[in-house]
Amino acid sequence: MQDAITYIGLGSNLGDKQAYLKQALAAINAHPQMQVLAVSPFFRSAPVGVLEQPDFVNAVAQVRTHLAPYDLLAALQAIENAQARVRTQVWGPRTLDLDILLYADLVLQDKDLCIPHAHMRTRGFVLLPLYTLNPELCLPTGELLCQLLSEIDTQDLQMLNNLADCVQ
Structure with missing residues (x-):
């Protein structure tokens, strides 16, 4: 594999949210x-879907990998599980959520994995951090990131810090 x-989306809304994201970044880098x-700055965002839960902290990481898409998914799920991720409710609270947003120029849609991520086009907490990493990004579907970002409201997002140099 070349x-x-x-681009990996990171999110947490339980416990020490920023610590969970930092631990996930370290685990990804240690693989x-x-x-x-x-790494994008961390952003605070309101929950989506199930609204009766704590706010999230989200970020996006640009990652080089030798793993094939399904192997990458398995590795990310192992990192989630190591941080006590429990899957009891769709869009419910979680210690850690790691999503493959983009994988090179791949377009893939099946029951287990969608690349580009199925919901990323409408989520400011994905698009804005992604934009901070690569404002000129064009998705494999031909969509420009800046155009997608201009079509959604991101006023509820609050930048918490800039961690671009926290993972070496």
Whole structure:
């Protein structure tokens, strides 16, 4: 497998949210077939879907990987599980959520994995952090990130910090 540049969405809304994201970034970077290249600032965002839960902290990481998409998914789910991720409710509270947003120029849609991520086009907490990493990004579907971002409201997002240099 050749190197692929991927973008991974990170989110948490339980416990020490920022610590969970930092631990996830360290775990991704420690994996022998993944390297964190850049990390967006962390943003506070309101929950989506199930509204009666704590706010989230979200970020996006640019990652180089040698893993194929399904192997990457398995590795990310193992990192989630190591941080006590429990899947009891769709869009419910969680210690950690790691999503493959983009994987090189791949377009894939099946029951287990959708790339680009199925909901990323409408989620400010994904698009704005992604924009901070690559404002000129064009999705494999031909959509420009800046155009998608201009079509949604991001006023509820609050930048918490800039961690671009926290993972070496």
